[in-house]
Amino acid sequence: MPDPQVVARAIARNVRRLRTGRGYTLDELANRAGVSRGMLIQIEQDRTNPSVGTLVRVADALGASLAQLVEVSDAPAVRVVPAADAVPLWRGDRGGVATLLAGTGPPQPVELWQWRLEPGDSCSSQAHLAGTRELLHVLAGRLTLTVEDETHLIGPADTVLFSADREHRYANEADEQVRLVMAVSTPALGSSPASTPQVDPGHHAPPPCG
Numbered sequence: 001m002p003d004p005q006v007v008a009r010a011i012a013r014n015v016r017r018l019r020t021g022r023g024y025t026l027d028e029l030a031n032r033a034g035v036s037r038g039m040l041i042q043i044e045q046d047r048t049n050p051s052v053g054t055l056v057r058v059a060d061a062l063g064a065s066l067a068q069l070v071e072v073s074d075a076p077a078v079r080v081v082p083a084a085d086a087v088p089l090w091r092g093d094r095g096g097v098a099t100l101l102a103g104t105g106p107p108q109p110v111e112l113w114q115w116r117l118e119p120g121d122s123c124s125s126q127a128h129l130a131g132t133r134e135l136l137h138v139l140a141g142r143l144t145l146t147v148e149d150e151t152h153l154i155g156p157a158d159t160v161l162f163s164a165d166r167e168h169r170y171a172n173e174a175d176e177q178v179r180l181v182m183a184v185s186t187p188a189l190g191s192s193p194a195s196t197p198q199v200d201p202g203h204h205a206p207p208p209c210g
Contacts, residue, residue: 138180143170
């Protein structure tokens, strides 16, 4: 995997480039993203390790994908992403991990994730931008997926598509490891207003699952 310091520098560079490219001041982006101006300054100056939740808010406010924020180098027309370059962005209390494998930018960002949930692992997510869809394919184990008040058990080789613009939760409530791949499709740039979630002063809340 990339060195965390290299990823942090890339995030700083990409956030600053996207913000200035869209003509936003720090105050404007902070207001759109629902994070503090001080946090944005720390991100752009590579002086913090922001949570995935914070990065998602900033990406949404910029009309960009999460993959664009963590992109270490500019992507050519054809890009092969070596396994060593994939970025783990979530780790569960029981040893699970979610890795962002690759992603595309506007006009319609798509992200490809690989997940491993150990028994007892779970991750809860706030609602994403209106129109966001997630597509999951379970490779092994049984995933417990809850979307708002409905719970579904997704078994090996099963696939599910759901609207991620509502609260949802992934959990491994069985005794064996769960492995899955996930694609996240967010609305085309300009088709949905920027989200304005509540500020996360401590930036320690559980991050969104993708």
